[in-house]
Amino acid sequence: MAEITAASVKELRERTGAGMMDCKKALAENSGEMEAAIDWLRAKGLSAAAKKAGRTAAEGLVGIAVEGNRGAMVEVNSETDFVAKNEQFQDFVGNVAKLALAHGTDIDALGNAQYPTGGTVREALTENIAKIGENQSLRRAALLEVGEGAVVSYVHNQVAPGLGKIGVLVALESSAPAETLNELGRQIAQHIAAAHPLALTGDQLPSELVERERGIAMEKAKESGKPHNIAEKMVEGGLAKFRKENALMSQLFVRDNKTPVADVVAAAAKEAGAEITVKDFVRFQLGEGIEKEQSDFAAEVAAAAGTAKAEPVA
Structure with a gap:
């Protein structure tokens, strides 16, 4: 096998705009031959992926996976809402959420995790970009766990099981029956989705x-x-x-708008005959905090049709 040098990887990256790892793999697959590696990248559609990387990705999906007393949530962004309806994209988000259960919330570590169909998560994402034709990014991940109790999830605007626009995880620590915890957790998660608390208690803001x-x-x-x-x-x-x-436990429960959430939890605990503690929660809303690019759609259409008027010369 030919030696793959840093210089050759750099040259291929500059000539194709593909990612560093994709360039390294292309050279390895083609015995270090530059032109063959370029053709390999083009055939895979990877040289085009980098060109899309500069475009704002503020749509996409939030994905959730719960297993036992652990729950993970990820946000994967795309450029348009149409991608959220793509089955390949949905499968990717669901798989990454499951992988987050095992690999944690560090995005670099998650990107290097082995993807179920082969390669890494990062490589699978690159293939998605090439096939779907839009920039996509794995933005963030969260993980909650309890020793005894339940981690309960809720997805708002669900497009498929565990996938939607707003995702919530609630960690309840208790010896109460699973049925009680799941029902209480679901209600609290729905409240969090609607009321958007910023912390568990006022002291934690x-x-x-x-x-x-x-x-x-x-x-x-x-x-x-x-x-x-x-x-x-x-x-x-x-x-x-x-x-x-703005603190979850002191907010008025959205179901009646008069009972503090802390009292709702206390009532459920009394009925179950076991203490229930809301240990933590996390809420992801798709695209929050991302500055979306503003565009003149009419101007874009005119430009694409070659009918845009030239700017006057001063």
């Missing part, structure tokens, strides 16, 4: 978020013209309200 709210509350208090001692109470009252409304 990110400090930078609380300080930002403090600054906003202080500005409001100043503008009110109230005396300093009253303004301080207004600030503390505003922060208390913020903590209550």
Whole structure:
């Protein structure tokens, strides 16, 4: 077998735009012959994949897998919503969610995990990009586990089992019957999907978020013209309200909009005759935090048709 040098991999990558590992594999498959490796990449559709890598991928699917007392969730993005309906893409997201149960949440480690049909997750993703024709990316993963109890999932806008636009995992620690935990967990997960709590309790809210709210509350208090001692109470009252409304256990349960979630859990525990603790939760909403590119669709169509008007020359 011919020696594959770093220089040859670099040259092939520059000439084709393909990923480094794909270039290395192409050279290995073709005894180090550059032109043959280029043809190999073109035949696999991999040289085109890199060209798509710069396009914004903010659609796609959230996938969930639960096994025993463990649950994993991943987000895989694509450029358009049409890809979410593609069976090949759906299979990929489902398989990666299952792999996250074994390999954890580190995206690099998950990308290097062996994919069920051969190769790695990263290689399978590259093949998807080539075949489907859109940029795709494995964005994030989460894993919850309890020693005793249940990890319960909920998927909103489900397009296939365990796949949708919003995914939630809830970890309940308890010796209560599985049926009780699954029903309670499902209700809490649905609440989380709708109410979007930012932490389990008010004390667990990110400090930078609380300080930002403090600054906003202080500005409001100043503008009110109230005396300093009253303004301080207004600030503390505003922060208390913020903590209550954004922490899961103090939020009002969406099913009746009057009972705190903590009381819902306590009632279920009393009925089951066993303590129930909400250990943790995680919520993924597809594309949250991704800045989507804004485009002029009419201009794109005109440009594609060759009818776009030239810009006037000053």
